[in-house]
Amino acid sequence: MEIIQIVGLGLIAAILVLVVKEQKPMFAFLIATFTGIVIFLFLIGKIESVIQVLEDLAERSGIEPVYLKTILKIIGIAYIAEFGAQIVRDAGQDGIASKIELAGKVLIMVLAIPIISVVIETVMKLLPA
Known part of the structure; x- marks a missing residue:
């Protein structure tokens, strides 16, 4: 099972980080x-x-493929922004991590505009005139 390998790797790394952090914080990071x-x-x-x-x-x-690609890009941005923010937080830079998260949210909104437009147009067509 892959999760056991991932958790094992994480536990080993966490122990190494705890041991090394006192002597060499950069290596721990x-x-x-x-x-x-x-x-x-x-x-x-x-x-x-x-x-x-x-x-x-x-x-x-x-x-339409363009909508699926847009949704996948949005998901990718969310994961990458979260991953990057967590790495920066590990380095002790919460302010920069927050800015990475904000940038991810703004980029997601920009990509979501076409999808939101289609949803609004569809709802408008369903409403009586």
Whole structure:
């Protein structure tokens, strides 16, 4: 089971970080960051399979590909912003982490505008004139 490997890696890294943090805080940060990247890379294959399933479902249901791609971009921005913010928080920079999260939210809103427009147009067509 992959989750056991991920949790095991996380626990080992956490212990290493605790041991090394007192002597070399920079190495502790690097261990934590490297561990996060390894876990993310481990999950890329899973993410690809989920995206493939979503693309197949969208194709069968007749949803225009541009909407699915936009939604996937939005999800990607959310995950990347969260990942980046957590790494920066680990480095003790909460202010910068908050700015990364804000940037992610703004970019999500920008990408969501076309989808929101279509939803509003659809609702307007359903309402009596």
